[in-house]
Amino acid sequence: MKNYFSSQFKLGILGGGQLGKMMLYDTRKYDIQTYVLDPSAEAPSRIACNYFEQGSLMDYDTVVAFGRKVDVLTFEIESVNVDALEALEKEGITVYPSSKTLRNIQDKGIQKQFYIDQDIPTASFKRYPSASALLEDAPTFPFVWKSCTGGYDGKGVSVVRTAQDLEKLPEVPCIAEAMIPFKNELAVIVARNPSGAVTTYPVVEMEFHPEANQVEYVICPARIDDHVAQKARAVAEKVSKAFEHVGLLAVEMFQTEDDDILVNEVAPRPHNSGHYSIEGSYTNQFEQHIRAILDLPLGKTASKVASVMVNLVGEENHQGQVLYKNIENIMQMDGVTAHIYGKKETRPYRKMGHVTIVDQDISVARATAEDVKKMIKVISE
Amino acid sequence: MKNYFSSQFKLGILGGGQLGKMMLYDTRKYDIQTYVLDPSAEAPSRIACNYFEQGSLMDYDTVVAFGRKVDVLTFEIESVNVDALEALEKEGITVYPSSKTLRNIQDKGIQKQFYIDQDIPTASFKRYPSASALLEDAPTFPFVWKSCTGGYDGKGVSVVRTAQDLEKLPEVPCIAEAMIPFKNELAVIVARNPSGAVTTYPVVEMEFHPEANQVEYVICPARIDDHVAQKARAVAEKVSKAFEHVGLLAVEMFQTEDDDILVNEVAPRPHNSGHYSIEGSYTNQFEQHIRAILDLPLGKTASKVASVMVNLVGEENHQGQVLYKNIENIMQMDGVTAHIYGKKETRPYRKMGHVTIVDQDISVARATAEDVKKMIKVISE
Numbered sequence: 001m002k003n004y005f006s007s008q009f010k011l012g013i014l015g016g017g018q019l020g021k022m023m024l025y026d027t028r029k030y031d032i033q034t035y036v037l038d039p040s041a042e043a044p045s046r047i048a049c050n051y052f053e054q055g056s057l058m059d060y061d062t063v064v065a066f067g068r069k070v071d072v073l074t075f076e077i078e079s080v081n082v083d084a085l086e087a088l089e090k091e092g093i094t095v096y097p098s099s100k101t102l103r104n105i106q107d108k109g110i111q112k113q114f115y116i117d118q119d120i121p122t123a124s125f126k127r128y129p130s131a132s133a134l135l136e137d138a139p140t141f142p143f144v145w146k147s148c149t150g151g152y153d154g155k156g157v158s159v160v161r162t163a164q165d166l167e168k169l170p171e172v173p174c175i176a177e178a179m180i181p182f183k184n185e186l187a188v189i190v191a192r193n194p195s196g197a198v199t200t201y202p203v204v205e206m207e208f209h210p211e212a213n214q215v216e217y218v219i220c221p222a223r224i225d226d227h228v229a230q231k232a233r234a235v236a237e238k239v240s241k242a243f244e245h246v247g248l249l250a251v252e253m254f255q256t257e258d259d260d261i262l263v264n265e266v267a268p269r270p271h272n273s274g275h276y277s278i279e280g281s282y283t284n285q286f287e288q289h290i291r292a293i294l295d296l297p298l299g300k301t302a303s304k305v306a307s308v309m310v311n312l313v314g315e316e317n318h319q320g321q322v323l324y325k326n327i328e329n330i331m332q333m334d335g336v337t338a339h340i341y342g343k344k345e346t347r348p349y350r351k352m353g354h355v356t357i358v359d360q361d362i363s364v365a366r367a368t369a370e371d372v373k374k375m376i377k378v379i380s381e
Numbered sequence: 382m383k384n385y386f387s388s389q390f391k392l393g394i395l396g397g398g399q400l401g402k403m404m405l406y407d408t409r410k411y412d413i414q415t416y417v418l419d420p421s422a423e424a425p426s427r428i429a430c431n432y433f434e435q436g437s438l439m440d441y442d443t444v445v446a447f448g449r450k451v452d453v454l455t456f457e458i459e460s461v462n463v464d465a466l467e468a469l470e471k472e473g474i475t476v477y478p479s480s481k482t483l484r485n486i487q488d489k490g491i492q493k494q495f496y497i498d499q500d501i502p503t504a505s506f507k508r509y510p511s512a513s514a515l516l517e518d519a520p521t522f523p524f525v526w527k528s529c530t531g532g533y534d535g536k537g538v539s540v541v542r543t544a545q546d547l548e549k550l551p552e553v554p555c556i557a558e559a560m561i562p563f564k565n566e567l568a569v570i571v572a573r574n575p576s577g578a579v580t581t582y583p584v585v586e587m588e589f590h591p592e593a594n595q596v597e598y599v600i601c602p603a604r605i606d607d608h609v610a611q612k613a614r615a616v617a618e619k620v621s622k623a624f625e626h627v628g629l630l631a632v633e634m635f636q637t638e639d640d641d642i643l644v645n646e647v648a649p650r651p652h653n654s655g656h657y658s659i660e661g662s663y664t665n666q667f668e669q670h671i672r673a674i675l676d677l678p679l680g681k682t683a684s685k686v687a688s689v690m691v692n693l694v695g696e697e698n699h700q701g702q703v704l705y706k707n708i709e710n711i712m713q714m715d716g717v718t719a720h721i722y723g724k725k726e727t728r729p730y731r732k733m734g735h736v737t738i739v740d741q742d743i744s745v746a747r748a749t750a751e752d753v754k755k756m757i758k759v760i761s762e
Contacts, residue, residue, distance in 0.1 A: 005705050005721045025406060028429055031721040048409055048429035282716055282739070297713040304685045304739070324386050332678040335663055340386045340412040358663070358685070 004294055006031045010050075011290070012070030014057050016043030018341035018351070019076035019270050019286075022278070024048040026287040037066045044342040060084045067093050074247060074293050076269055078106055079152075096194070096246040096293040097268040104243060105268055109148045109175050115263055118242040121235065122263045123254075125177040131169040134176055139166075148173040180262060182254040186222055187273035188236035189285055190249045191301075193292045198240060200233040201281070201301045204273050206252075214349065217369055218309040219362065220276050228259050235261045243268075248289040250274060272311070272354075279337050279356045280307030305335075306362035308369040312338070312353035312378050314346035320380035322346040324353075330372050335359050338376070352378050385675055387412045391431075392671070393451030395438050397424030399722040399732070400457035400651050400667075403659070405429040407668040418447045425723040441465045448474050455628060455674050457650055459487055460533075477575070477627040477674040478649040485624060486649050490529045490556050496644055499623040502616065503644045504635075506558040512550040515557055520547075529554040561643060563635040567603055568654035569617035570666055571630045572682070574673045579621060581614040582662070582682045585654050587633075595730065598750055599690040600743065601657050609640050616642045624649075629670040631655060653692070653735075660718055660737045661688030686716075687743035689750040693719070693734035693759050695727035701761035703727040705734075711753050716740050719757070733759050 002009065011027060013020045016038030024045055027034045034049040039056050046052050051069075055062040057077065063084035067073045072094045073085070085099035104114050109127040116122065127148070128134040134145070139160075147156040147170070159179070160166050185208060189201040205222035206215045222229060236251040243249065243266075250271030252264040274285035283291075283299025291298055312324070321344065330336050335358045343352055355372050359365040383390065392408060394401045397419030405426055408415045415430040420437050427433050432450075436443040438458065444465035448454045453475045454466070466480035485495050490508040497503065508529070509515040515526070520541075528537040528551070540560070541547050566589060570582040586603035587596045603610060617632040624630065624647075631652030633645040655666035664672075664680025672679055693705070702725060711717050716739045724733055736753050740746040 003704060005708060006703050006723060006725060021409070024429075025409065028402070028406065028723075029718075029720055031723040047431060048405075050428060283718075287718075291712065296709055299712070300715045322387050323384060327386060328677055331672065331680070334681045337410075337664075337668075339410055342387060342409075342412040344387060 002294070004030070004032050004296075007033075009033060010035055010070040011294075012037070012067060012073040013045070013049075014063065014066070014073065014075035014080045015077035016040070016045035016052070017076060018044050018353075020045040021048070021341065022270065022275075022339075023076065023286045023290065025278075026284070026290055029287075030290075032290070035066070035070050037063070042344060057081065060087075064088060067095070072096065072293060074289070078102065078268065079150075082106060098244075098246065101243050101245050101268055105266060107148045108146050108151070108265065109173065111265065112175060112177075114242070115239075120239055120242060120263055121261060123178045123180050125175045127173070127175050129173050130171045131166055131174060132171060134174060135163060135166050139176055142179050144177040144179055145169055146175050146177065148175060180254060180256055182256055182262075183259075184222065184224060184255040185264070186224070186232055186253045186255055186261075187218075187271070188232050188251050188253065189271060189274045190236045190240040190245070190251060191247070191288045191292045191298050192240050192245050192249070193298060194246050194295045197298050198237055199298045199301050200236055201274065201277065201285070202303055203229045203232045204276070206273060214313065215272065215311065216373075217366070218273050218276055219366060220280060220303060220307045221362065223362070224255060225259075228255060228261070231259075232261050235263065239263060239266060247293045248274070248285055275339070275354050276307035276309040276356050276358075278339075279358050280305055305358040305360055306365050308357045308362070308365040310355050310357075310369050310373050311351055312340075312355060312376065314348050314350040314352055314378045316348045318378070318380040319347050320345060322352060323379050323381045325377040325379050326375045330355065330376050333357075333368055333371065335365065336368065336372060346378050346380050383675070385411070385413050385677075388414075390414060391416055391451040392675075393418070393448060393454040394426070394430075395444065395447070395454065395456035395461045396458035397421070397426035397433070398457060399425050401426040402429070402722065403651065403656070403720075404457065404667045404671065406659075407665070407671055410668075411671075413671070416447070416451050418444070423725060438462065441468075445469060448476070453477065453674060455670070459483065459649065460531075463487060479625075479627065482624050482626050482649055486647060488529045489527050489532070489646065490554065492646065493556060493558075495623070496620075501620055501623060501644055502642060504559045504561050506556045508554070508556050510554050511552045512547055512555060513552060515555060516544060516547050520557055523560050525558040525560055526550055527556050527558065529556060561635060561637055563637055563643075564640075565603065565605060565636040566645070567605070567613050567634045567636055567642075568599075568652070569613050569632050569634065570652060570655045571617045571621040571626070571632060572628070572669045572673045572679050573621050573626050573630070574679060575627050575676045578679050579618055580679045580682050581617055582655065582658065582666070583684055584610045584613045585657070587654060595694065596653065596692065597754075598747070599654050599657055600747060601661060601684060601688045602743065604743070605636060606640070609636060609642070612640075613642050616644065620644060620647060628674045629655070629666055656720070656735050657688035657690040657737050657739075659720075660739050661686055686739040686741055687746050689738045689743070689746040691736050691738075691750050691754050692732060693721075693736060693757065695729050695731040695733055695759045697729045699759070699761040700728050701726060703733060704760050704762045706758040706760050707756045711736065711757050714738075714749055714752065716746065717749065717753060727759050727761055
């Protein structure tokens with residue numbers, strides 16, 4: 001077994017945003033050396049790693065040169081140069097998740113086709129080279145438009161109800177997905193290591209903000225029947241194995257009116273829907289991702305306490321040096337923990353942090369979460 | 382309310398060992414800027430702070446110059462130049478705990494006398510300028526010898542059973558304490574902020590290693606009757622208020638055969654007996670210390686799950702580059718989290734890390750802790 005702790009071993013992380021920052025909580029805990037690459041000199045992960053490099057994640061030469069410095073390479077964002085990952089794999093650098101997994105996920109059209117080919121339940125879809133090609137195909141309204149690449153934090157996804165809506169969309173490769181009425185949006189995080197060990201987290205329920213297409217409350221455990229939860233976890237595990245995925249895979253799903261589970265999309269990394277796990281789970285998702293990619297035993301995924309997470313996003317009409325208004329008031333509330341990502345500038349709807357509320361009782365946590373949401377505001381000074 | 386988060390505010394920490402390192406987990410979480418001073422270039426806190434300075438904590442000029450760079454100054458070790466702290470306070474730098482509190486604690490003779498003067502229950506004692514002066518006083522054996530200053534991690538404390546034992550001790554100011562038969566060694570951590578809010582953690586039970594005078598298991602909650610636990614927490618709260626202590630205060634106590642509580646000694650900082658709180662409590666002790674010294678609301682101290690902590694200390698007959706033998710085996714066990722402090726060299730009995738075991742059931746956690754202790758060994762490569 002390789003010696004990862006207080007040794008010469010180096011873990012590389014492509015991307016230095018809040019997901020990487022939260023991975024660093026656990027690499028510090030275990031004293032694992034970390035190298036981080038990010039385009040921004042003010043990246044949240046800039047401190048708490050052993051070596052920080054400023055550079056482009058989409059530049060082939062930059063990523064290859066960076067990857068050669070480490071023993072195992074991972075990423076916290078899908079927008080990385082996947083050809084560079086493949087080149088590094090050929091040179092013998094361990095890359096998890098693999099370039100093959102990432103290629104199957106990065107392009108939403110390829111991702112959806114993968115589900116169909118692997119017999120994984122998902123809404124029907126069709127791929128188009130552009131929005132006008134889609135319009136020419138006389139689609140049935142309403143449907144869901146998604147750009148094949150570049151979507152992030154709710155962007156690149158639109159509900160299309162009329163031909164006029166469609167005309168506003170960019171001329172890029174896209175998919176049109178059937179709009180299935182659903183009861184709940186759910187997520188299951190799966191961890192899988194190279195030795196083949198797999199484990200799933202309890203199902204989380206995601207309540208979405210109607211306009212911004214960003215999640216408002218993440219609730220764990222989801223308030224659904226046990227048999228539906230089991231089905232969701234089984235589907236997520238099937239997806240992970242189909243991708244031969246190593247590391248964490250967040251599987252977002254719909255629970256239909258008939259209690260069927262349809263896969264929406266996946267993220268091959270720690271995910272917003274798993275942040276509750278830092279305070280709520282026996283093994284938080286960031287530690288789990290590290291265990292998985294280092295082929296260490298996977299940890300217990302059960303919850304210690306019920307958890308609700310709310311995102312801290314910049315208020316509309318506020319831009320500039322950030323101020324977390326009333327944060328001291330929410331710190332007064334039992335079981336409430338704020339996470340401030342370290343981005344200096346706030347912008348409308350920018351993800352600046354999150355707050356996790358834990359309690360033995362999920363309904364107490366959910367009620368407190370509403371109070372938190374009303375109280376704390378992310379504004380500019 | 383001062384803006385501490387993602388701002389120009391600077392928190393200074395004197396000392397960069399594992400206690401400071403674990404404080405940095407929470408300053409990163411909240412994006413609070415931190416400055417750290419430590420004599421070692423390889424201090425565990427060297428990364429994950431915003432600014433690290435190598436220098437002596439006992440040097441007046443070094444500490445004063447460092448303290449002038451920050452807005453609030455704290456420490457993670459009592460061996461700091463307390464005159465420098467007092468000078469900084471006079472210059473208007475906020476120092477918590479205060480120099481006055483530290484003076485009452487640093488010297489064990491002064492500390493013991495403080496308890497007597499404040500009517501806090503403690504074993505009777507007498508102070509001497511040297512071990513030979515103590516011998517001349519014809520003491521009753523056995524008793525407990527403690528050096529007035531410089532004791533750490535069990536050093537500077539000895540059970541003296543014969544005059545020969547006494548002759549082996551160094552000629553330094555010391556106290557002789559009556560040896561009271563006790564059922565249990567307990568600890569209660571108290572947090573108090575400048576506004577006067579006080580809160581105590583559940584009582585922990587400490588099982589000690591017979592020879593090395595280091596704790597073997599820290600168990601929370603202590604397996605004692607409720608009325609004894611309440612008494613212990615009340616005594617701890619009284620001690621904190623008597624010191625007018627701001628920040629964390631770890632109060633170590635004895636439970637006598639008659640279920641009385643006697644104060645042994647205190648540490649004005651996060652403490653080994655509170656490490657379980659990272660996985661076990663609603664608010665971990667490091668976050669609590671930061672809340673307290675910044676006059677933020679104190680967090681809930683209750684436990685989410687029962688916890689047992691074991692220290693990882695260097696094996697006898699091993700010195701050199703450290704290897705955590707079988708760490709991957711303990712990572713297989715449910716509810717087990719290792720903390721590796723980041724010290725590169727192991728030495729016999731050196732505190733290299735700790736392992737916390739959590740479970741809904743304390744006896745399951747305690748049993749697993751034994752398996753952990755048998756399995757993992759801190760050796761040299």
